[in-house]
Amino acid sequence: MIIRGEDIIIKTISRVLVPFIQLYALYVIMHGHYSPGGGFQGGVILGASMVLLFITHGYAEVNRKFSENIAVLFSSIGVLIYSGIGFLCLLLLGNYLDYSKLYKILSVDPAHARSLGILGVEIGVGFAVMAVMFSIFFDISTGGVSPDDEEEAE
Amino acid sequence: MMSVMTIVSVLFILGGLFFFTTATIGLIRFPDFFTRLHATGKGDTLAVFLSLLGLALYEGFSLTGLKIVIIAIFMFIAQPTATHAISKAGLRFGLKPWMREEDRK
Amino acid sequence: MNNFLIVITLALCLLVFVVLYRVVFGPGVFNRIAAISAIGTKTLVILIIFGYFYNRVEMFIDISLVYALLNFIGCVAAAKYLETEG
Amino acid sequence: MEVTLLVQAADDAYRILENARGQAVELLNTATKLTSDTRWMEEKKIEAVLMGAQKKKSSLQNFVVTFLMLFAFWALLSGKFDSFHLSLGVVCSFVVALLGHDLLFANVRVGDIRVIVQRFLAYLPWHVYQIVVANFHVAYLALSPKMPISPKIMRFKTKLESDISWVTLANSITLTPGTITIDIEEGEFVVHALSEKLADDLNTGEMEDRIAHVFMEADHIYIQDVLDVARIFAEFR
Incomplete structure (x- = not known):
């Protein structure tokens, strides 16, 4: 039902737009090797969609979907994917992030392996950027103390 | 030799440029914040819509043209909402709307 | 057609400079936000026209859509911030 | 006696x-x-x-x-x-x-979605016409030397019910000639109009009726309207 007196217009519009923005961000990440963009830009858009959800629906709604702990976890996972692919290339007797060496374990030709490696790195970068951007916004807007902690302290 | 489609798209883009110009003049000339929002909120919406539609027609009926139409629809939804958001913040902030002298009494 | 698009781009750039007057001298922060939002809408049209110059329209459309998204989100975020602070 | x-x-x-x-x-x-x-x-x-x-x-x-x-x-x-x-x-x-x-789909109203889409598409041409009129109006005001405006703020209550129709109404008001929705306070739309006449145009409620028709909100029949008790009382007194 309509809650009278709340800013219902911005809320409804952002509610409808956020899933499409998130899908667009994933599109930018996944097609990074054909079109402009890539991990960083897509991560920024994904983070921006989360920020939009935060400023329109408030802390509780976002915390239910994507809490700060998960954001920290995601930023670590993103860096792990990136550096993991890099070290995998080192183990396969190439340089750091020398994707074409990945063909030895992927059973495809080197050019295709390079494309897949770039895709993996971009997914990692996207996750890391999104999570870090979101947690920076989180910290700024809540003053570094999440409302849950305050409730527990009381 | 220009095709009919090109001429139509040129007309659309010129229309978009005209409304961009009037919106800009309105933004400069109008007396206060709320009246300026009238100019940007309405003018820019139709101007962007017309110019993007013209560019999409010039591109032809392909996936790229459809993507341009998606941007146009997005602007169509987002621009009034952004206008509403700023004007609401201005009103809550305490900006007083400009009135004519005779209306103030 | 290319010459026509160049003329349109130049005209839009001129309009951006005119709007820049509001950004620099506009009394109060709200006028500035409204003017910046207006600049964003003009920029996204200019970006797509650039795509025709470089024959890479589909690439510039992606950039332009991102520009539109961030323009909208930035506008709403600034409005919300000023609403709570004021 | x-x-x-x-x-x-x-x-x-x-x-x-x-x-x-x-x-x-x-x-x-x-x-x-x-x-x-x-x-x-x-x-x-x-x-x-x-x-x-x-x-x-x-x-x-x-x-x-x-x-x-x-x-x-x-x-x-x-x-x-x-x-x-x-x-x-x-x-x-x-x-x-x-x-x-x-x-x-947070607050879905009950209604046939196909009918709503059909009616919405039928609503669009009128709306586009309104937008074009609004833009020529703004162009006229911006280019005329004397700038004949006398802005005022008006409030009105709406009879619409669901939030999606509220949003449609608010955005339509913003895009039609001379009016923008500033705020919604306790169910009241706060509208900034460029002149008295435009505010009166809005007060006739034509747009509201059209949007109510689009989102199938005009189709309610309340018992109170059918069973008009007030008239019977008036007869008695």
């Missing part, structure tokens, strides 16, 4: 009539109260039934519909229809739908 009897009889008759009228009024009052009570209860019951039904099927259905819409959007964006990119699209739409299936 006879006169007093007559007067007494008239008095009695009057008292009896008065009594009867009092009783009748009381009866009718109870009747109206009952009708309003039953109406309230019926509404509650229908609402509960609808809520229950919605909760049961909504979660999965919303998820599926969101997923399909997002996947169509992905196909439009991507433009590459080989199996690798399509499977990427399936994974991405699945993740986004999982996160946001309660966002897209």
Whole structure:
């Protein structure tokens, strides 16, 4: 039902737009090797969609979907994917992030392996950027103390 | 030799440029914040819509043209909402709307 | 057609400079936000026209859509911030 | 003697009539109260039934519909229809739908979605016409040297019910000549109009009626309107 007196217009519009923005961000990440963009830009858009959800629906709604702990976890996972692919290339007797060496374990030709490696790195970068951007916004807007902690302290 | 489609798209883009110009003049000339929002909120919406539609027609009926139409629809939804958001913040902030002298009494 | 698009781009750039007057001298922060939002809408049209110059329209459309998204989100975020602070 | 009897009889008759009228009024009052009570209860019951039904099927259905819409959007964006990119699209739409299936369809109203889409498409031409008129109006005001405006702020209550129709109304007001929606305070639209005449145009409620028609909100028939009790009371008094 309509809650009278709340800013219902911005809320409804952002509610409808956020899933499409998130899908667009994933599109930018996944097609990074054909079109402009890539991990960083897509991560920024994904983070921006989360920020939009935060400023329109408030802390509780976002915390239910994507809490700060998960954001920290995601930023670590993103860096792990990136550096993991890099070290995998080192183990396969190439340089750091020398994707074409990945063909030895992927059973495809080197050019295709390079494309897949770039895709993996971009997914990692996207996750890391999104999570870090979101947690920076989180910290700024809540003053570094999440409302849950305050409730527990009381 | 220009095709009919090109001429139509040129007309659309010129229309978009005209409304961009009037919106800009309105933004400069109008007396206060709320009246300026009238100019940007309405003018820019139709101007962007017309110019993007013209560019999409010039591109032809392909996936790229459809993507341009998606941007146009997005602007169509987002621009009034952004206008509403700023004007609401201005009103809550305490900006007083400009009135004519005779209306103030 | 290319010459026509160049003329349109130049005209839009001129309009951006005119709007820049509001950004620099506009009394109060709200006028500035409204003017910046207006600049964003003009920029996204200019970006797509650039795509025709470089024959890479589909690439510039992606950039332009991102520009539109961030323009909208930035506008709403600034409005919300000023609403709570004021 | 006879006169007093007559007067007494008239008095009695009057008292009896008065009594009867009092009783009748009381009866009718109870009747109206009952009708309003039953109406309230019926509404509650229908609402509960609808809520229950919605909760049961909504979660999965919303998820599926969101997923399909997002996947169509992905196909439009991507433009590459080989199996690798399509499977990427399936994974991405699945993740986004999982996160946001309660966002897209948060407050669904009951109504035939096909009819709503049809009526919305029929509403668009009028709206586009209004937008064009609005833009020429702004162009005229911006270019005219004297700038004939006398802005005022007006408030009005709306009869619309669902939030999507409120949003449509607010955005339509912003795009039509000379008016922008500034705020919604306690169910009241606060509208900034450029002149008195434009505000009056809005007050006629034509746009509201059209939007109510689009979102099927004009189709309600309340019991109160059919059973017009007030007129019967007026007859009695």
